[in-house]
Amino acid sequence: xxxxxxxxxxxxxxxxxxxxxxxxxxxxxxxxxxxxxxxxxxxxxxxxxxxxxxxxxxxxxxxxxxxxxxxxxxxxxxxxxxxxxxxxxxxxxxxxxxxxxxxxxxxxxxxxxxxxxxxxxxxxxxxxxxxxxxxxxxxxxxxxxxxxxxxxxxxxxxxxxxxxxxxxxxxxxxxxxxxxxxxxxxxxxxxxxxxxxxxxxxxxxxxxxxxxxxxxxxxxxxxxxxxxxxxxxxxxxxxxxxxxxxxxxxxxxxxxxxxxxxxxxxxxxxxxxxxxxxxxxxxxxxxxxxxxxxxxxxxxxxxxxxxxxxxxxxxxxxxxxxxxxxxxxxxxxxxxxxxxxxxxxxxxxxxxxxxxxxxxxxxxxxxxxxxxxxxxxxxxxxxxxxxxxxxxxxxxxxxxxxxxxxxxxxxxxxxxxxxxxxxxxxxxxxxxxxxxxxxxxxxxxxxxxxxxxxxxxxxxxxxxxxxxxxxxxxxxxxxxxxxxxxxxxxxxxxxxxxxxxxxxxxxxxxxxxxxxxxxxxxxxxxxxxxxxxxxxxxxxxxxxxxxxxxxxxxxxxxxxxxxxxxxxxxxxxxxxxxxxxxxxxxxxxxxxxxxxxxxxxxxxxxxxxxxxxxxxxxxxxxxxxxxxxxxxxxxxxxxxxxxxxxxxxxxxxxxxxxxxxxxxxxxxxxxxxxxxxxxxxxxxxxxxxxxxxxxxxxxxxxxxxxxxxxxxxxxxxxxxxxxxxxxxxxxxxxxxxxxxxxxxxxxxxxxxxxxxxxxxxxxxxxxxxxxxxxxxxxxxxxxxxxxxxxxxxxxxxxxxxxxxxxxxxxxxxxxxxxxxxxxxxxxxxxxxxxxxxxxxxxxxxxxxxxxxxxxxxxxxxxxxxxxxxxxxxxxxxxxxxxxxxxxxxxxxxxxxxxxxxxxxxxxxxxxxxxxxxxxxxxxxxxxxxxxxxxxxxxx
Numbered sequence: 001x002x003x004x005x006x007x008x009x010x011x012x013x014x015x016x017x018x019x020x021x022x023x024x025x026x027x028x029x030x031x032x033x034x035x036x037x038x039x040x041x042x043x044x045x046x047x048x049x050x051x052x053x054x055x056x057x058x059x060x061x062x063x064x065x066x067x068x069x070x071x072x073x074x075x076x077x078x079x080x081x082x083x084x085x086x087x088x089x090x091x092x093x094x095x096x097x098x099x100x101x102x103x104x105x106x107x108x109x110x111x112x113x114x115x116x117x118x119x120x121x122x123x124x125x126x127x128x129x130x131x132x133x134x135x136x137x138x139x140x141x142x143x144x145x146x147x148x149x150x151x152x153x154x155x156x157x158x159x160x161x162x163x164x165x166x167x168x169x170x171x172x173x174x175x176x177x178x179x180x181x182x183x184x185x186x187x188x189x190x191x192x193x194x195x196x197x198x199x200x201x202x203x204x205x206x207x208x209x210x211x212x213x214x215x216x217x218x219x220x221x222x223x224x225x226x227x228x229x230x231x232x233x234x235x236x237x238x239x240x241x242x243x244x245x246x247x248x249x250x251x252x253x254x255x256x257x258x259x260x261x262x263x264x265x266x267x268x269x270x271x272x273x274x275x276x277x278x279x280x281x282x283x284x285x286x287x288x289x290x291x292x293x294x295x296x297x298x299x300x301x302x303x304x305x306x307x308x309x310x311x312x313x314x315x316x317x318x319x320x321x322x323x324x325x326x327x328x329x330x331x332x333x334x335x336x337x338x339x340x341x342x343x344x345x346x347x348x349x350x351x352x353x354x355x356x357x358x359x360x361x362x363x364x365x366x367x368x369x370x371x372x373x374x375x376x377x378x379x380x381x382x383x384x385x386x387x388x389x390x391x392x393x394x395x396x397x398x399x400x401x402x403x404x405x406x407x408x409x410x411x412x413x414x415x416x417x418x419x420x421x422x423x424x425x426x427x428x429x430x431x432x433x434x435x436x437x438x439x440x441x442x443x444x445x446x447x448x449x450x451x452x453x454x455x456x457x458x459x460x461x462x463x464x465x466x467x468x469x470x471x472x473x474x475x476x477x478x479x480x481x482x483x484x485x486x487x488x489x490x491x492x493x494x495x496x497x498x499x500x501x502x503x504x505x506x507x508x509x510x511x512x513x514x515x516x517x518x519x520x521x522x523x524x525x526x527x528x529x530x531x532x533x534x535x536x537x538x539x540x541x542x543x544x545x546x547x548x549x550x551x552x553x554x555x556x557x558x559x560x561x562x563x564x565x566x567x568x569x570x571x572x573x574x575x576x577x578x579x580x581x582x583x584x585x586x587x588x589x590x591x592x593x594x595x596x597x598x599x600x601x602x603x604x605x606x607x608x609x610x611x612x613x614x615x616x617x618x619x620x621x622x623x624x625x626x627x628x629x630x631x632x633x634x635x636x637x638x639x640x641x642x643x644x645x646x647x648x649x650x651x652x653x654x655x656x657x658x659x660x661x662x663x664x665x666x667x668x669x670x671x672x673x674x675x676x677x678x679x680x681x682x683x684x685x686x687x688x689x690x691x692x693x694x695x696x697x698x699x700x701x702x703x704x705x706x707x708x709x710x711x712x713x714x715x716x717x718x719x720x721x722x723x724x725x726x727x728x729x730x731x732x733x734x735x736x737x738x739x740x741x742x743x744x745x746x747x748x749x750x751x752x753x754x755x756x757x758x759x760x761x762x763x764x765x766x767x768x769x770x771x772x773x774x775x776x777x778x779x780x781x782x783x784x785x786x787x788x789x790x791x792x793x794x795x796x797x798x799x800x801x802x803x804x805x806x807x808x809x810x811x812x813x814x815x816x817x818x819x820x821x822x823x824x825x826x827x828x829x830x831x832x833x834x835x836x837x838x839x840x841x842x843x844x845x846x847x848x849x850x851x852x853x854x855x856x857x858x859x860x861x862x863x864x865x866x867x868x869x870x871x872x873x874x875x876x877x878x879x880x881x882x883x884x885x886x887x888x889x890x891x892x893x894x895x896x897x898x899x900x901x902x903x904x905x906x907x908x909x910x911x912x913x914x915x916x917x918x919x920x921x922x923x924x925x926x927x928x929x930x931x932x933x934x935x936x937x938x939x
Contacts, residue, residue: 042247046230059232061124061126061227069192073195268461280661281655284356289465332358365487372494601623788873800862809846812846815846
């Protein structure tokens with residue numbers, strides 16, 4: 001799409017038969033009037049918007065228009081390092097005080113308090129902030145001010161952070177990342193982009209002088225490169241004045257360095273890069289055609305909305321074709337997709353991209369087949385039926401978005417404003433966007449979309465890039481630059497026929513079932529739900545909410561589950577969910593079903609756990625009937641789709657075959673086997689299991705699990721219409737097959753007891769160490785108190801570990817403790833798990849702290865940390881209570897176990913003391929059940 005103007009105009013001429021001049025002079029996109037945008041005299045930009053959903057919450061962001069591309073050669077990695085230092089000492093928040101203060105208002109480091117650095121931008125956020133006091137708003141703005149112009153960058157803090165950065169690099173280094181880093185110079189010849197991965201060079205991270213980091217900060221962090229963004233339940237005018245008072249005095253340097261866009265040169269000859277790595281689990285290949293990005297000025301008017309719509313239509317329809325092609329037995333790829341956007345890392349160059357996951361040994365054939373499909377779309381265009389499906393889906397999503405316009409989260413606005421500042425993306429109001437696209441989408445003809453598709457790539461080698469990553473192994477034969485180039489040339493020379501869109505024009509259910517009846521109705525004890533009993537014995541829980549105007553969710557659970565099957569079915573149990581998902585329903589294959597659901601926002605899925613069969617679904621209020629039809633078909637008519645199943649199995653085989661080349665996968669499997677006593681039923685899926693998977697048997701199991709509606713309770717929550725949904729429940733759920741005898745699942749899960757140790761070494765390309773310790777107790781009561789105390793333990797320990805393992809010992813980039821309590825028909829299980837990817841040389845230090853701090857918590861609890869956890873939990877429960885899934889969990893707990901974990905939640909949180917948490921930990925640790933799994937690099 002190099003000559004974007006020609007393509008834009010050519011496409012727009014189809015819209016209205018306009019002249020070229022008229023097509024280029026479409027009206028401007030109006031900016032949302034509800035966001036206040038301004039610029040201070042020193043160049044700093046600000047965006048402020050009032051949004052009261054959820055109430056008393058706000059987001060505070062600072063976006064910097066600089067990143068690693070601004071680094072000098074001796075600063076590689078320092079843009080990212082500087083991001084870390086923003087949490088390690090500023091003028092008004094010494095040392096770790098930003099993190100500590102945020103915790104006092106329930107804002108967690110890593111979750112709500114965070115930042116990211118990329119090639120050309122650095123963005124910081126303080127999210128989900130309670131705006132209950134004006135002082136909180138003032139303090140958050142002060143933090144943004146200090147990030148903008150008040151970093152201390154003390155030598156001692158810099159030295160402490162070097163180790164943390166090193167461990168982040170280690171944790172994120174993978175086979176693909178190693179290859180990409182070493183190949184970037186070839187992918188970006190004569191461009192700085194080839195040498196500016198944000199993580200940088202570890203030799204620079206370990207050795208740079210503090211003044212080099214300070215020089216980067218002073219040079220680039222300045223008002224004309226910064227935007228302050230505040231969205232939430234705030235007074236816009238007050239916040240604006242505070243920003244002016246606080247940020248206005250920041251001075252611009254006398255001779256500011258210009259932020260100059262880094263050019264990505266065109267390549268006359270094809271760039272073809274082939275690489276390999278011993279830990280790469282499968283091959284991937286990408287074909288890219290570089291092009292100039294759409295200029296910022298074009299983003300300002302309506303033609304940008306038109307071109308985006310048509311671009312997404314092309315990509316969506318072509319992706320559907322590739323997914324359909326992958327189902328064919330003779331297709332050389334398992335997955336294929338197309339995209340159009342930024343070329344790898346660079347905002348100054350875009351690319352049309354074809355990505356393929358080849359079958360083993362068929363990389364060239366896969367590349368050829370996917371490219372042929374792209375050429376087919378360019379040469380013949382898309383069909384009327386394909387385009388009608390795309391338009392129907394687009395309009396449905398547009399309506400869904402618009403229906404929920406009054407309950408949009410602050411983050412939805414913030415993300416748009418960040419992109420407006422950094423990338424000039426337009427920010428129309430949802431009302432304006434809805435009205436424009438509601439008219440544009442039906443009016444844009446297929447001819448315009450097909451014309452656009454022609455311009456995504458050209459049949460020549462200039463600006464073409466091929467990237468192929470492979471698994472390195474003894475005796476392997478790899479693609480070559482010549483063989484990949486030959487595959488592309490062959491695809492160009494292939495005679496292509498037009499695509500035929502095979503669709504079934506019939507309803508999901510051709511013969512409507514005989515409806516059942518609602519025979520009984522009782523009100524729930526709490527939470528405003530109703531319990532219906534249907535004539536077939538099924539129960540339906542109904543709770544109507546307007547928490548999300550565009551959402552209705554369904555969750556069904558039936559007695560039974562995988563525990564009813566023995567060792568002969570272990571492999572089938574493990575593949576049950578995937579095999580059923582790959583199937584069709586009714587008279588439709590998997591692919592035909594997706595086509596038949598065009599324009600509908602409704603889904604359903606069937607799965608198994610140990611003691612239950614589960615059916616889940618979701619829809620908009622308008623598509624509730626479609627969701628219930630899908631549920632009905634899962635119970636009565638799962639359609640065997642051998643092609644879809646075979647493709648799913650081949651993909652699974654490819655993923656499993658080389659899974660253990662990746663150290664993290666080895667660790668994950670070792671952990672799972674250790675915690676479940678190497679029980680075959682619970683063991684992770686392995687390649688050797690696949691030969692024992694039988695599709696027909698799985699479908700028979702599905703039929704058995706759904707044969708008795710009387711074993712099921714369906715919970716439906718959301719913005720449904722009461723008068724409409726009741727007859728639909730009778731029509732579909734009331735018509736499900738049933739029988740008198742209910743067969744319940746068995747207790748088959750094995751749990752470790754006592755102390756279990758599994759420490760091992762592993763040969764790795766990049767030395768990594770990972771430790772997990774977990775404690776378990778199956779004797780404690782399932783109660784509101786214990787639900788709260790268990791959660792508190794994990795959060796307190798995470799704070800302790802962050803301080804002692806990350807900050808003080810520099811032994812890890814991240815370490816987290818998770819704890820929870822669960823209950824089923826057989827037991828209550830309380831668990832604590834600590835996960836720490838750590839520096840190998842400091843593994844002993846990290847694991848010693850992990851174990852000791854758990855034991856210390858049974859003796860004493862830091863009152864300050866406990867109070868911080870209380871603040872978070874009190875804030876979080878208000879947010880959770882605004883979701884339908886929260887009420888699903890609450891109703892299920894009350895119905896199944898008689899436990900109310902909502903009504904007295906806040907009072908119970910407030911009532912906790914250091915003594916109550918310590919006493920809980922003493923009780924929790926009594927059984928002495930502790931498992932430890934540690935992986936270290938082989939010497």
